[in-house]
Amino acid sequence: MPVSPSMAEDLAAAVGRLYEQAELMLIERVTRALAEGIDSPLWVEVKLAALGNLRAGIEELIGILQADAAGAMRQAVAEAYDRGQQAAIVELGAVATGPALAAAAAVPSAPAVDRLAAALVRETGPVYVRILRVAVDVYRSVIAEASAAPLLGAVTRREAAARALTKFAKKGVTGFVDRSGRAWNMTSYVEMATRSVVGRAAVEAHTDRLAAAGVDLVVVSDAPEECSRCERWEGKILSREGAGGARTVEIEHATEDGRMVKVDVAGSLPEARADGLLHPNCRHNVAIYLPGLTRRREPTPSRASYEQTQKQRYLERQVRAWKREAAGAMDDDRKRAANAKVRAYQGRIRELVAETDLPRKRHREQLGTAR
Structure with missing residues (x-):
């Protein structure tokens, strides 16, 4: 997994x-x-x-x-x-x-x-x-x-x-x-x-x-809506540790004793992570690489551009910000105005998910309930 x-x-x-x-x-x-x-x-x-x-x-x-x-x-x-x-x-x-x-x-x-x-x-x-x-x-x-x-x-x-x-x-x-x-x-x-x-x-x-x-070897997935920080590592085979650097190695087949397989290693996992791979919000994953068995997976189609995913996060932040403003309003008029802004930004989110295949993540629009 x-x-x-x-x-x-x-x-x-x-x-x-x-x-x-x-x-x-x-x-x-x-x-x-x-x-x-x-x-x-x-x-x-x-x-x-x-x-x-x-x-x-x-x-x-x-x-x-x-x-x-x-x-x-x-x-x-x-x-x-x-x-x-x-x-x-x-x-x-x-x-x-x-x-x-x-x-x-x-x-x-x-x-x-x-x-x-x-x-x-x-x-x-x-x-x-x-x-x-x-x-x-x-x-x-x-x-x-x-x-x-x-x-x-x-x-x-x-x-x-x-x-x-x-x-x-x-x-x-x-x-x-x-x-x-x-x-x-x-x-x-x-x-x-x-x-x-x-x-x-x-x-x-x-x-x-x-x-x-x-x-020792892992492979990076090909993720949709990837950012430029980790795009170059997509589909690459990496060593689990080490200084990094691209190289070709011979390694024993995963299931056939004595059979050697040539593998192009793009670098190391620490090197890739230092370069931006697996940053917070990263959609990529790494999985075990089995020489001679693991095949390159088909890329997952993108549902939207990376910029559109960031726009969705921006709109979600605005919804939360105006909800906070409504919570701190001193009078009903200001509370109503803030709630109107909430609805306006939620409308923009609905428009964005309608024009893309991005899912709406309502939990990211919610404020915690003060206790």
């Missing part, structure tokens, strides 16, 4: 939903705290005095999220690793016998799972500091903007507060930058980091099993 980062995508989404729920609760909590008594002449003084209570409530939310997320991350990594192992066992069951199959079934997983889970927890650690900082900064800036608005004669206090909160709700908790310099909001950043680690866990488990059985 081939292995791919996509086989663990649902596990990353489950972790992402925890943060989405926390972000939604944070938006609603800040909005409620600021909306209460906003028409009172003492509103500014009362809100500033209540900042400590808000901070304490957010710190409590962060503590719950941190505990839940650490457990969910380890569970996701363990499940992804297990899926990768099972995929290799299925493949090896067709060819490995005796000691090779026994070795493949006895690979210890706990150290690898602990290492990958710990790396994920470390990478997402700065999220919690950022949550508190952003919430307090937004709370203070809304008070400052709303209290200054009547003096400037531009808008009322309520309208100024609503405008500032709308910006916060639409963006969420932001300020996270990955290694390539791309900026993310909290939920997207955590889900991206989790997808990367659980995908790596599945692939690593697969290759660990193959190594234990003495299998």
